[in-house]
Amino acid sequence: xxxxxxxxxxxxxxxxxxxxxxxxxxxxxxxxxxxxxxxxxxxxxxxxxxxxxxxxxxxxxxxxxxxxxxxxxxxxxxxxxxxxxxxxxxxxxxxxxxxxxxxxxxxxxxxxxxxxxxxxxxxxxxxxxxxxxxxxx
Numbered sequence: 001x002x003x004x005x006x007x008x009x010x011x012x013x014x015x016x017x018x019x020x021x022x023x024x025x026x027x028x029x030x031x032x033x034x035x036x037x038x039x040x041x042x043x044x045x046x047x048x049x050x051x052x053x054x055x056x057x058x059x060x061x062x063x064x065x066x067x068x069x070x071x072x073x074x075x076x077x078x079x080x081x082x083x084x085x086x087x088x089x090x091x092x093x094x095x096x097x098x099x100x101x102x103x104x105x106x107x108x109x110x111x112x113x114x115x116x117x118x119x120x121x122x123x124x125x126x127x128x129x130x131x132x133x134x135x136x137x
Contacts, residue, residue, distance in 0.1 A: 035067035064101035077137035
């Protein structure tokens with residue numbers, strides 16, 4: 001089964017906590033081993049000084065990984081984060097963020113991904129993350 005952006009958005013709605021859904025993430029693209037989600041700018045997600053909070057970016061990276069793993073496996077299966085490491089490179093102010101998760105290794109029980117978060121219109125990444133997931137189903 002090929003996962004479409006509409007399928008991925010339904011996956012989010014059916015499987016994620018209300019506070020994650022409140023981020024307003026939308027699926028822009030889905031490929032065999034990748035997914036791109038849009039984190040829309042919101043003043044509610046900004047910290048002091050007006051920059052997007054790191055917590056919002058980390059949650060978006062984690063969520064994009066689930067969509068990318070689901071795309072690679074042909075559908076959603078229960079999974080859980082084992083590890084996430086995030087590096088923040090520049091502040092995001094007043095712009096949506098495109099969150100691209102790429103699967104680097106997919107096994108029977110584990111999945112590994114690299115995530116790049118880029119403010120719309122920017123040339124360089126705002127943040128990068130790597131994640132490891134345990135596949136439970």
